[in-house]
Amino acid sequence: MNSIFHNKQLTLLNTFGLESVAKEFFEFDTEDDLIDLIKSNALNNKKILILGGGSNLLLSEKIKAMVLHSKIKGITVINNDSDTITIEAGSGIVWDDFVQYCVNNNYYGIENLSLIPGTIGASPVQNIGAYGVEAGDLIVGVTGIDLLNGEKRYFTSEECCFGYRSSIFKTTYKNSFLITKVQFRLRKRGILTLGYGDVKAEAESMYGGVTIENVRKAIVSIREKKLPNPDEFGNAGSFFKNPVVTNELAQKLKILYPELPIYQLENGNVKLAAGWMIEATGWKGKTVGSVGVHEKQALVIINKGGAMLNDVLKLADMVTQSVIDKFGVELEMEVNVF
Numbered sequence: 001m002n003s004i005f006h007n008k009q010l011t012l013l014n015t016f017g018l019e020s021v022a023k024e025f026f027e028f029d030t031e032d033d034l035i036d037l038i039k040s041n042a043l044n045n046k047k048i049l050i051l052g053g054g055s056n057l058l059l060s061e062k063i064k065a066m067v068l069h070s071k072i073k074g075i076t077v078i079n080n081d082s083d084t085i086t087i088e089a090g091s092g093i094v095w096d097d098f099v100q101y102c103v104n105n106n107y108y109g110i111e112n113l114s115l116i117p118g119t120i121g122a123s124p125v126q127n128i129g130a131y132g133v134e135a136g137d138l139i140v141g142v143t144g145i146d147l148l149n150g151e152k153r154y155f156t157s158e159e160c161c162f163g164y165r166s167s168i169f170k171t172t173y174k175n176s177f178l179i180t181k182v183q184f185r186l187r188k189r190g191i192l193t194l195g196y197g198d199v200k201a202e203a204e205s206m207y208g209g210v211t212i213e214n215v216r217k218a219i220v221s222i223r224e225k226k227l228p229n230p231d232e233f234g235n236a237g238s239f240f241k242n243p244v245v246t247n248e249l250a251q252k253l254k255i256l257y258p259e260l261p262i263y264q265l266e267n268g269n270v271k272l273a274a275g276w277m278i279e280a281t282g283w284k285g286k287t288v289g290s291v292g293v294h295e296k297q298a299l300v301i302i303n304k305g306g307a308m309l310n311d312v313l314k315l316a317d318m319v320t321q322s323v324i325d326k327f328g329v330e331l332e333m334e335v336n337v338f
């Protein structure tokens with residue numbers, strides 16, 4: 001069986017670059033390795049943190065828990081018909097490597113999720129989304145291990161309870177169900193999602209037309225221009241969720257702030273752009289000690305060097321309070337704190 005490491009440094013294993021040491025750390029290549037660990041009672045009465053690529057996590061300095069890290073690889077075709085292909089991918093695969101594989105093979109649907117950091121295993125957790133597509137649109141099932149009893153379980157897409165940046169794995173089963181494999185259904189013919197921002201214009205003007213490959217290139221290029229590279233400035237992507245409010249409140253805010261971007265949702269509620277609201281409070285580009293609000297996208301908090309968890313949370317509180325004071329809306333953090 002693989003060994004348990006003690007006092008494992010996690011600083012290079014989280015994209016925010018927060019200094020962090022884990023009491024115990026176990027990485028594994030197969031489901032059986034994890035089941036053996038559970039059956040050996042090594043997890044009994046211990047706090048657990050499931051760590052993927054660490055790109056949606058804020059870690060404390062001392063993690064008094066057993067950290068579990070999947071390195072399960074493998075891509076298997078489980079169904080192939082004239083219109084669609086269903087593929088199972090291991091949770092330890094880098095997300096964007098899988099997107100690249102699908103685009104190379106002309107498997108449609110996933111291209112708008114290009115260049116999102118992290119692993120396959122985390123993709124259902126917050127139902128990752130970008131440019132009008134969510135992982136939950138493509139996922140047909142999720143397989144994993146219940147960490148309490150070592151039993152394997154399969155969730156259908158419906159049972160995953162996908163919502164806006166959420167799922168049952170971010171709520172009920174947080175750190176108690178480890179996702180080992182995810183099944184995706186992709187299309188063999190091209191219906192591209194081009195309604196968001198500059199994707200279509202960039203694919204046409206820079207790459208010569210809207211093909212699956214050019215949409216990926218356009219999204220990679222837009223993201224590289226706007227988002228901080230974690231190798232340069234530690235960050236965890238969007239720090240807050242876009243708030244969802246009633247239509248009544250959105251209309252009142254729109255009278256006060258006519259430029260506030262609002263997006264009507266199918267259920268009648270309205271999504272507000274949190275980044276715009278933070279910018280309107282004057283925080284964009286500001287620094288407080290070792291952390292700051294990114295100068296190109298106010299929804300991203302960055303590590304300017306040597307930040308600790310408390311520095312980040314202090315700035316997040318200040319930003320949240322400013323948005324409450326100006327708009328009367330409370331932002332909810334999208335990142336996970338452990």
Ligand code: FAD
Nearest residue numbers: 050052053054055056118119121122128129130179236237
């Ligand atoms: P981690 O950060 O390691 O973990 C995230 C959560 O998932 C934790 O609660 C963890 O316990 C849990 N988890 C991880 N692996 C498993 C597993 N195998 N089983 C069960 N639980 C698990 N997100 C978007 O939605 N859209 C974006 O466009 C986007 N862009 C980003 C851009 C940048 C520059 C950065 C830094 C982040 C961005 N993110 C985005 C956030 C992040 O990349 C995603 O949430 C990603 O899915 C996290 O993957 P990870 O492997 O790093 O997970």
Ligand code: NAP
Nearest residue numbers: 129130131132195196197226227236237238242263273297
């Ligand atoms: P953007 O294009 O500047 O848009 C700002 C916000 O408005 C986004 O959050 C987006 O909501 C919303 N929006 C824009 N066009 C929309 C439309 N046509 N319909 C509905 N909502 C719309 O955003 P950005 O920062 O450059 O990011 C681009 C995409 O990448 C977004 O989808 C964003 O979610 C995703 N992204 C996510 C993270 C993360 O960590 N979660 C980090 C970087 C980028 P949505 O966020 O709901 O799409």
